Amino acid sequence: MAINLKELSKKSIPLSAGHRACAGCGSIISIKLVLMAAEDPIVCTCATGCMEVVTTIFPFTAWKVPFIHNAFENAAATMSGIESAYVSLKRQGKISGNIKFIAFGGDGGTYDIGLQSLSGAMERGHDMLYVCYDNEAYMNTGIQRSGSTPRCAATSTSPVGRASQGKKQYPKDLTKIMLAHNIPYVAQASPHRWLDLMTKVRKALSIEGPKFINIISSCHRGWRVPVDNALDVCRVAVETCYWPLYEVENGVWKLNYTPKEKLPIVEWFKDQKRFAHLLKPENAALLSAIQAEVDRRWNELLQSCGGTKTS
Amino acid sequence: MTHKLILQGNDAVALGAVKAGLRFFAGYPITPASEILHKLVEFPEVKVLQMEDEIASINACVGASLAGAKAMTATSGPGFSLMQEGIGLAHMVEAPLVVVNVQRVGPSTGMPTFGSQGDLLQCRYGSHGDYFSIVFYPNSVSELYRYTMEAMNAAEESLSPVILLSDGIIGHLSETAELEDVTIKERSLKPLGHGNRHFTSLTHTGSYPKATAPSAHQELIAGLAKKTADVARRYVRYEYLPVKGSHTLLIAFGAVSRAAYHFKDHFSIFRPVRIFPMIEDLKEIARRYKTVIVMEMNAGQYTLLVEALLHRPVGFIPLLGGAINLEYIKERIKKCLSGTT
Numbered sequence: 001m002a003i004n005l006k007e008l009s010k011k012s013i014p015l016s017a018g019h020r021a022c023a024g025c026g027s028i029i030s031i032k033l034v035l036m037a038a039e040d041p042i043v044c045t046c047a048t049g050c051m052e053v054v055t056t057i058f059p060f061t062a063w064k065v066p067f068i069h070n071a072f073e074n075a076a077a078t079m080s081g082i083e084s085a086y087v088s089l090k091r092q093g094k095i096s097g098n099i100k101f102i103a104f105g106g107d108g109g110t111y112d113i114g115l116q117s118l119s120g121a122m123e124r125g126h127d128m129l130y131v132c133y134d135n136e137a138y139m140n141t142g143i144q145r146s147g148s149t150p151r152c153a154a155t156s157t158s159p160v161g162r163a164s165q166g167k168k169q170y171p172k173d174l175t176k177i178m179l180a181h182n183i184p185y186v187a188q189a190s191p192h193r194w195l196d197l198m199t200k201v202r203k204a205l206s207i208e209g210p211k212f213i214n215i216i217s218s219c220h221r222g223w224r225v226p227v228d229n230a231l232d233v234c235r236v237a238v239e240t241c242y243w244p245l246y247e248v249e250n251g252v253w254k255l256n257y258t259p260k261e262k263l264p265i266v267e268w269f270k271d272q273k274r275f276a277h278l279l280k281p282e283n284a285a286l287l288s289a290i291q292a293e294v295d296r297r298w299n300e301l302l303q304s305c306g307g308t309k310t311s
Numbered sequence: 312m313t314h315k316l317i318l319q320g321n322d323a324v325a326l327g328a329v330k331a332g333l334r335f336f337a338g339y340p341i342t343p344a345s346e347i348l349h350k351l352v353e354f355p356e357v358k359v360l361q362m363e364d365e366i367a368s369i370n371a372c373v374g375a376s377l378a379g380a381k382a383m384t385a386t387s388g389p390g391f392s393l394m395q396e397g398i399g400l401a402h403m404v405e406a407p408l409v410v411v412n413v414q415r416v417g418p419s420t421g422m423p424t425f426g427s428q429g430d431l432l433q434c435r436y437g438s439h440g441d442y443f444s445i446v447f448y449p450n451s452v453s454e455l456y457r458y459t460m461e462a463m464n465a466a467e468e469s470l471s472p473v474i475l476l477s478d479g480i481i482g483h484l485s486e487t488a489e490l491e492d493v494t495i496k497e498r499s500l501k502p503l504g505h506g507n508r509h510f511t512s513l514t515h516t517g518s519y520p521k522a523t524a525p526s527a528h529q530e531l532i533a534g535l536a537k538k539t540a541d542v543a544r545r546y547v548r549y550e551y552l553p554v555k556g557s558h559t560l561l562i563a564f565g566a567v568s569r570a571a572y573h574f575k576d577h578f579s580i581f582r583p584v585r586i587f588p589m590i591e592d593l594k595e596i597a598r599r600y601k602t603v604i605v606m607e608m609n610a611g612q613y614t615l616l617v618e619a620l621l622h623r624p625v626g627f628i629p630l631l632g633g634a635i636n637l638e639y640i641k642e643r644i645k646k647c648l649s650g651t652t
Contacts, residue, residue, distance in 0.1 A: 048420055071389060071419060073364060113339070113364035141340040142349065145361055156349045157340075157361045 003037065003198045011036060012064070019062035020054040024227035026218030026234060027051055027133040029191045031104065034131050034215075035065070037201035040098045043082060044068070047075035047109030050140045050219075051133060073113040076121035076130055079103040083126045100205045101128040108138045111147035111174050122181040122210040129204050129211045132174065135219040143222045147172045150242070151290055152283075154274045155222070165277060165286060170293055178212040179248055185211040187247035190238050192231040196245060196256055203249070216243045224273030233271060240268045241298040246305060255305040262298075265291050318488040320481045323452045324385065324411055325350035327459030329357060331495050334380040337362050337371035339390060342423045343479040344413035347385040365390035369397030369410065376406040377510060379502025381463060385411035387479075388430055389420065392437070398472050399438030402535060404510040407466035407498060409459070411475045413482040414565075416633050425633025426479030426566055428608040434474050435587050435616075441532050443539040445469060445546065446587035448476040450568045452488040455481065458584065461546060464496040469542035471535075476586070478608070479633070480566035540588060548584040551596060559648065560600040562593075562617060567606055570635045574644070586613070589620050597621050604628060604647050606640060 014035040021028040031051055035042070043066045046052045052069045055062040070078040079101050089095040103121075105114050110132040118130060137155050138144040145155040151170045154160040158167035179186045185204045189197040197215065204211040218225065218233045225233050237243040240263045245256040266287060269275035278287050318326070325347050328336070337360045338348045351359050358380070362368040365386050372382040386394065391412045401408055414430050416422035430437075434446045445465050449458040459475055466473040509518040514528045521527035550568075552575050559578045563571035568582045579600065583590045597603050604626035605614040614627040626647030628640060 069420070073393075108340070115363070138340045141342055142345050144340040144345065144348070147363065156345075157352050157359070159352060163355055 003195060003202060008036060014038075014042070014064045015055065016062045016064060018060070020057050021050070022221060022227075024220050024230045025050075025054075026191060026216075026230040027106070027135055028054070029230065030131075030133045030197070030215045030217045033191060033194050033197050034102065034104075034201050034213075037198035038100055038102070038205055039202065040100045040205070041065070042100045042102055044101075045070060045075045045079045045082070045103045047103075047105035047114055048072040048140075049106035049109050050135070051104060051106065053140055072109055074117045075103040075105045075109060075114060076128075077117035079128050079130075080121045080124065080126045083128050087127075101126075103128060103130045105130070105132055106138075106140070107132060107134045107136060107146045107148035107174075108140075110134075111172060115177075118178075119181065122178065122183050122212065125183075125209055127208055127210070129201070129213065131201075132212075132214045133217040134174075134214055135217045135222060136171070137219070137222045139219045139222045148174065150275075151293070152275060152278055152286055154277070160277045165283060166274070173297070175212070175214045178214075181210070182251075183210045183212065184208075185247070185249050187213045188243065188245055189213055189215045190234045190243060190245060191215065191217065192235040192238070193245060193257065200247060203247075207249075222274065224276075225271055229271065233268075236263065236268045236271070239263045240265045240294065242268055242294055244298060244301050246301060253305040255301070265294050313489050313491045315487060315489050317485055318452050318456075318490075319346060319485045320452045320455050320477060320483060321346035321413065322350050323456040323488055323490075324459045324475070324477065324482075325354075326490070327456040328383050328409070328463065329354050330456075330492060331460040331463040332381050332497075333357050333383055333463070335372065335375035335382040336360070336384065337368040337375070337382070338384050338386065339363070339365050339368050341365075341387045341390050343415055343426070343482050344385045344387045344390075344411065346482075347411060347413075365393040366397065369394040370400070372408045373397060373401050373404065373406045376401070376408045377404065377503050379498070381407075381467070381498075383409040383411065383463070385413065387413050387415045387423075388417040388427070391430055391433060395433070395437040396439075398444070398474075399440060399442060400512050401472040402438075402442040402444070403512045405470040406472065407470050408472050409462045409466050409475055410472055411459070411477060414476065414478040422633055424479065426482070426608065427633060428476075428478060428565055428567065429612070430476070431586065431607070431609065431612040434476065441535075443536050444472060444474050444587060445539055445543050445585065446474040446476060447546075447548065447584055448564045448586045449584060450481060450565050450582065452481070452484060452486050453490065454584070456488060456490050457493060458548075460493045460495065461548070464493065465542055465546055467496045467498045468545070469539050470498075470500060471539055476565065478566050480635075543585065543588050546585050547590065547592070549590045549592065550580070550582040550584065551592075552580040552582075553599075554579045558601040559644075560597060560603045561644075562603065562605045562613070563607065564613075565608075567608055567630060567635060570637060570640060571606060573637055574640075578644070589616060593617070594621060597623075602626060602648060604644060606630060606643075608633070608635070
């Protein structure tokens with residue numbers, strides 16, 4: 001059950017090298033960690049998005065496990081069908097052994113166009129894990145804003161200029177939306193804390209029923225950070241409490257990491273060019289409004305986790 | 312006024328729409344149409360909403376249109392499929408709007424960065440039930456600008472959704488464009504909020520739902536057919552390049568028609584721009600030719616309809632998978648002429 005390096009070093013990575021992800025891509029690290037955490041055979045679906053594109057460029061595939069790329073809006077629905085067929089085959093004695101099912105989607109395919117099919121799959125109770133690699137915009141089609149894009153981030157469709165200071169809205173809290181489905185396991189993770197991430201995946205796969213893990217996954221193209229910054233920028237997202245690491249297992253909330261010193265959100269913004277305008281003095285009010293919202297969400301989370309110790 | 316500049320096809324669509332008085336745009340990112348969304352964000356006079364998917368995009372346009380705004384959305388094949396129910400709704404509630412479809416190779420995700428003409432029948436028959444969309448398919452950046460305006464005009468005049476077809480080739484093509492303005496048409500109908508109006512997606516007579524009266528439905532469909540046909544008659548747009556002595560007529564449109572121009576000294580060319588309803592003049596034109604050949608980037612969609620229109624067999628050159636190869640086209644023309652296909 002527990003993850004250890006010795007065991008991992010012997011494991012072959014189920015995603016081959018030579019895929020076309022950008023150097024310094026956070027999402028591909030997240031996907032690899034998820035795949036490596038699985039012990040049983042797995043079957044994967046992937047919604048249209050960066051990870052589907054870069055891993056399956058004709059005539060190659062990087063996937064060493066059974067893999068289905070479907071359309072943009074229905075990774076969870078397709079997985080519902082696969083899982084149902086598996087249950088039926090198993091009941092008929094036509095298939096043996098344990099197979100686990102993992103559906104991947106980016107934030108576009110999960111927060112936005114795929115939310116309906118994800119919600120349906122979770123409500124029906126399929127035995128599957130849905131993993132969102134959240135890079136906070138439509139990075140595959142030209143960096144357009146998504147339901148996950150932070151307030152004030154500059155994107156192709158929420159530009160910065162005289163009339164606009166980036167995205168006007170705060171992101172929706174998808175992890176909490178999934179929690180409202182009352183499924184047995186929901187978690188937030190970050191690839192810079194790889195052990196926490198992999199432990200969560202392994203735990204999720206050991207639980208029967210629908211599970212959801214949301215993983216912040218940096219994108220240097222969209223976030224405008226240096227190519228060698230993939231993990232550090234995720235770390236600062238966690239240290240500023242913009243992206244808290246927590247899990248909710250059967251209704252019990254647990255904070256997995258509390259920063260020793262909670263950094264101001266500007267620490268996360270200052271290395272990302274998509275937020276460059278927020279550092280200007282005239283945008284101080286926007287910055288403090290965002291800080292207040294981060295604090296509000298963090299305090300709400302602390303309250304929800306009240307009574308449980310942080311680990 | 313006309314002015315010249317180097318422009319990308321998708322940008323030309325955005326500029327044409329703004330010129331025609333676009334006030335509302337709802338869309339969702341998709342290759343190869345995203346640039347239209349990106350460009351329109353630059354215009355403060357247009358309310359641009361990035362929606363959560365294409366279903367939301369078309370329905371937001373229906374809402375904005377009924378509220379009085381000139382509305383448009385832009386997408387490519389997969390998104391166009393998701394919009395089909397909304398296009399039917401727009402016909403039913405008579406909401407003028409423009410749907411731009413920058414076609415890519417399908418079905419499904421297909422070849423997102425390659426152009427295609429695989430959505431012709433979807434334009435005509437994609438939604439359920441009977442309806443009669445007016446569809447334009449220009450073949451250059453200049454024409455994309457002009458026909459975006461014409462599409463918006465036709466939508467306002469017919470109080471119906473009008474489709475502007477493009478493809479990944481001309482949508483992403485940058486070339487010298489001549490931007491020629493057309494007279495802009497305004498809507499005759501007052502927007503929602505003026506008086507008490509009831510819109511329904513059910514079969515209806517006037518404002519009243521009549522979902523169980525066959526005669527009401529027969530009247531409704533006849534009305535939709537007549538209305539769009541009447542307006543379409545004001546937009547008889549096609550190009551006909553006859554060659555003396557040619558017994559062969561090549562039919563092509565969109566990106567493919569530019570390849571067809573290579574043969575214009577040897578064969579006559581007919582290029583419909585208003586591809587639906589089909590140009591009636593083609594019946595008369597085709598009578599002058601022994602052989603009619605349609606070349607298109609799909610498995611024979613328009614060919615089928617040309618055969619139905621002309622009541623005669625028609626040669627067909629399929630250009631599948633995003634490739635337009637002149638040598639291949641030459642070979643296929645030869646085969647068509649020797650009757651071996």
